[in-house]
Amino acid sequence: MLYKIEEAAQTTGLTKRAIRYYEQIGLISAPERTEKGTRVYDDQDIERLQNVVTAKEVLGFSLQELQQYLDLKEQVKTVYSHYQSVQETTMQHEDLKQISDSLQAQIDMLDQKINQMTTFKTEMENLKNQADNVLSSFNKEK
Amino acid sequence: MLYKIEEAAQTTGLTKRAIRYYEQIGLISAPERTEKGTRVYDDQDIERLQNVVTAKEVLGFSLQELQQYLDLKEQVKTVYSHYQSVQETTMQHEDLKQISDSLQAQIDMLDQKINQMTTFKTEMENLKNQADNVLSSFNKEK
C-alpha cells in the first residue's frame, strides 16, 4: 500500500507538519516522491513513523535523544548485515565494542525507568485502594 | 536539616532557576522564607523536589501533565486524611468516583508504558547479542 502525507498523518496520529519536520531534521529518512515531488510513503515508512511516535511517547525522549536511539539501532543492523565482510570494512573492533557499550547503557537506563515506573504504578494502586475504601464505606451508609 | 536554594539545586540536580520556576508555576509549593526573604527548604521539601525530578524524567511528562499528576495525589491524600468527616465536607460521591477513575486511567497508562518499555528493552538486548556475537567471532580469529 502507498500513502500520501495526509493518510500517513491520520494513521500515525502525527500532523503533516510534524512529519515533514521529522524528515527535515533527519529523524526519519526521506520517502519516495512522485515525478512532480509529492511524498509517497510505503508500509515500511509508516511502520517506522509509528515506531518513532511510540518511542517518543513512551521513552519521553527529545527528538535529539530519539535520533541517537534510532541511529544506534541502525548501526547495529548495518554491522550485522555486513557480518561476513566485517573484517574488510572500516569497522574496527573498538567501534563494535563502543556500540555494545552504548546498547548496554540504553538497556540499563530502560531497566531503571521500568523499575521507577513500576514503583509509581504501585503507589497509584495504593492510592486507588484508599479512594475506593472511602467510596465503599460511603455506599454502606446508605 | 535546612537548605538554601543552592544546596537544594545541588542535591536534586536542578538549577536554581528551575526550582524558582517550578515554584512560580505552582508545581511545587512555596517553601518557608527567612525574615528577609531567603528561601529555606526542609527535608520534606527536598524529597518532593526529588519526586518531581524523577517523575518528570521517568514519565516524560510536561510540567503541566506533571502538575495534574501531583494534584491527583494530593487530592487523594486530602480525602483520606479527612476520612471520618468526609460526609460533612463538600466532597461528593461523584467527586470520589471521579478521582478513582482518574487514578485507574493513570494506572492503565503506566501499565502500557511499562509494557512498551519492556518490549524496547528486549529489542535492545537482542541487538546487543548480535553485536556481541560479531565481537566474539572477531576475537576467535586472532
Place this chain on the structure above:
DNA sequence: ACAAAATATGACGTTAACGTTAAGGTTATA
C-alpha cells in the same frame, strides 16, 4: 479540462521550559 482539494516550500509565529543578565539586598567570613 477545469474547479476543488491536496501538496510543496518558505517564512514568520507560538509555547514551554528554562538561561542569562541586571540591579539591588543579605549572609558569611577574613
Place this chain on the structure above:
DNA sequence: TATAACCTTAACGTTAACGTCATATTTTGT
C-alpha cells in the same frame, strides 16, 4: 566591618517542536 559570595525579583533571550499563513504546483473528481 568590609567585601566577597549568595540571595532576591524583574525582564529579556533562547531553543525545541512544531503551528500557521502565504504562494505556487499538483492531483483528483466530475
